[in-house]
Amino acid sequence: MTAEVTETKKVTAFVGSGRRKHTDDSVREFLDRLEALGGVETELVRLFDCRLEICRGCQLCFDKGEESCPLKDDRDVLIGKMVASDGVVFASPNYSFQVSGLMKVFLDRLGFVFHRPRFHGKAFTSIVVQGIYGGGRIVKYLDWVGRGLGFDVVKGSCSNSSEALPERERRKRDRAIAKHANRFHEVLHKRADSVPGLVDLAFFRLARARVSAQLDESDRDYRYYQEKGWFVSDYFYSTRLGWVKRVAGSVFDALFRRMSKTRVA
DSSP states (O other): OOOOOOSOEEEEEEEOOSSSSHHHHHHHHHHHHHHHHSSEEEEEEEGGGSOOOOOOOOOHHHHTOGGGOSOOSSHHHHHHHHHTOSEEEEEEEOBTTBOOHHHHHHHHHTHHHHHSOOOTTOEEEEEEEESSSOHHHHHHHHHHHHHHHTOEEOOOEEEEOOTTOOHHHHHHHHHHHHHHHHHHHHHHTOSSOOOOOHHHHHHHHHHHHHHHHHOOTTSHHHHHHHHHTTTTSSSSSOOOOOHHHHHHHHHHHHHHHHHHHHHHO
16 A cells, blocks of 8 residues: 655665666666655766766864865755755665765765765665575664664565576565565655654664753854754754653653763763
């Protein structure tokens, strides 16, 4: 069952493969199925065709803001595409049991967004293509990345890239991609922001406690939280917490404030 389509949503897939083959094919099939479900327009962005420099670890983006980064590449263009999208897909081949180097360079260029998440209300998922095994852990990693950036995460999928898949395995792969597309389409067309789970709520309260206790107005992270109203809000976005999560939130606040002050001392 798919969500009711009321408007057209934009989905952008960022592919971290150096060649247009297996990962490209899986992503294209996923996007085609999304479009067939209705109310979706898609774009496939190949990171290989973009100019991405390697992060130097200077931390200027953390301390002063991303505009202070000394690197001049396509980072802001790619972030602009994410901002303009309702849904985002990160796709990578399994290289040495991790994302490709190209995808990792891209993720490192987004490092400051993990400090200042901004993609709330947008859907995210991941696609990993592998030769033999190990891709499941990469899916979990990319899904955690999506959560850290602020997205509503739909569990990603991993498929085999063998040149000569048996017909039975090929049908199984196609069914998995179809189910993945259905799940993503459902979240993409949801009517309202989701209520955060306890892990997500704890992450927010921990980040807030750290920023409040360890930083001040001279730091870009602090000013970002201040501008967003996150020092006094229940969560990253307006939501209605049930009594259990309200109580849990209060416990998290007390615990994390104490932990953060201890670290400062």
